[in-house]
Amino acid sequence: MRLIKATLENKALLKNLYSFYLHDLSAYSSSLKPNSEGEFEFDSFEKIWERDGITPYLLKQNQEVIGFCLLLEPPFTKKVDYCINDLFIYNQFRGRGYAEEAIKTIFQEKQGSYYVCQLKNNKRAVGFWKKFYEQHHIAYEESIELEDGEEVLYQTFSSKNMIVR
Incomplete structure (x- = not known):
């Protein structure tokens, strides 16, 4: 699995990935609804390309895109260095360790203090992060x-001096 910074060339791809991600999240939030074309839209999507402190990554297995991750840093993070804001993997690639691999790659490249958050009733995401912390x-x-x-739910922690294998 490789983590690649998304560029403007990937804008349409990332927008489509976000629609799938938000569709999945809509199972846990009544506020997420499709637009008139039937797509789920990230209302701040354009800020990804316009503002410093937001880095989108594509997750690739071989040459195939399998998901994305959105990393925030100052000025979007105030009390910590980084935030893994969004993490999405297509259903067919889940449960294979790719999300964990992506997170460990980020931690190796960007050591510091972090926060992540999950909708409390998204038991799958909450369980994933708790298992990651424990392991x-x-x-x-x-x-x-x-x-x-x-x-x-918000979790804050440090990746400094953490050994990730």
């Missing part, structure tokens, strides 16, 4: 916040 002996602090009427 890699990551101490984290967790809080619950209400965002747009949804309960969101």
Whole structure:
């Protein structure tokens, strides 16, 4: 699995990936609805290409795109260095360790303090992150916040000096 920075050439591809990602999230949030063309849209999508501090990555297995990750850093992160804001893998590639591999690659390249968040009722995502922390002996602090009427779990931790294999 390779993690490749997305460029403007990948804009249409990333927009399509976001639609699938938001479709999946709509199972856990009543506020996510398709537009009049039947697509799920990320309302701040254009900011990815216009603002510093937002880095989109494509996840590739061989030459095939299997998902994406969106990494935030200052000025979007205030109390930590980085945020893994969104992480998506097509259904057919899930459960093969690709998400874990992508996260470990990011941690190796960008050591520092992080936060990640999941919708509280998205048990699959919550379970994935908790398992990741446990397997890699990551101490984290967790809080619950209400965002747009949804309960969101936030975990903060450090990747500094973490050994990732």
